[in-house]
Amino acid sequence: MTEHVTTSRGDTVGFDRRGEGPAVVFVAGAGPFRAIDPQTTETAELLAGRGFTTVVHDRVGRADSFREGRVDLADELAAVRALIDVAGARATLCGHSSGCAIALRAGVDGLPVDRLVLFEAPIDPAATGVPEWTAQLYRLLDAGDRAGAVSHYMKDIPLEVLDGLRTRRCGSRSSPTRRA
Structure with missing residues (x-):
């Protein structure tokens, strides 16, 4: 069932929370959102069944986290912070694609992140243009x-x-x- 939290920047973020235990917050890439990402939902359900609290959300600017205008990194980080708080004060962040960059920045900025799980990170320091x-x-x-x-x-x-x-x-x- 969809829940909502308001970030420190005033955005309303829609999310699904499952299970009880150490928290895992999923940070999707630029394209997916909960309604079209059954793999993340399935992974969250499996982890919840193994004793974790999982949070899967729609990133700011889409679906149940809709708002008009440009979304910047500060908006994304405020959403992650609010979701960590909802999940239990500390969390492992599981980032996919551009969600990896958000998760990494959350860790660098001192958000209460215990671990990072990153896949398909678009990080190429040799990239030009x-x-x-x-x-x-x-x-x-x-x-x-x-x-x-x-x-x-x-x-x-x-x-x-x-x-x-x-x-x-x-x-x-x-x-x-x-x-x-």
């Missing part, structure tokens, strides 16, 4: 070109996956193009 890529993404978002922003963001994703993302909706009010 990141500022230009980011600037183009924001130009598309600011112009309201959601489809263009998703295409730009997901340019290395197989076309069939990108087409699937284009046709899905984030809850009733937003689409995955809302976030970068």
Whole structure:
């Protein structure tokens, strides 16, 4: 059942909490949200059955955590902090894709994180063109070109996956193009 928490920045975050025990908070990548991510839900259910409290949430800006406007790292970290508090004051963060970067920053910034579990982290210190890529993404978002922003963001994703993302909706009010 969906619960909600309000972050220190005023955002309402929708989440599912399961089990009792040491906390694991899942931080999804840029595309997924609970309604289209059954693998994370299944993993959370398995961990809850093994004595953990698990929290799976919709990142700020989509589905049950919807809000208008650009979402920045401070918004994401405030959400993670609120979810850690809900889960039991300390947590292991399990990050996927861009969620890895958020989880890493949470640890660096001193949030009460005991461990990090990271997979498919988009971290490549040798990558070039990141500022230009980011600037183009924001130009598309600011112009309201959601489809263009998703295409730009997901340019290395197989076309069939990108087409699937284009046709899905984030809850009733937003689409995955809302976030970068």
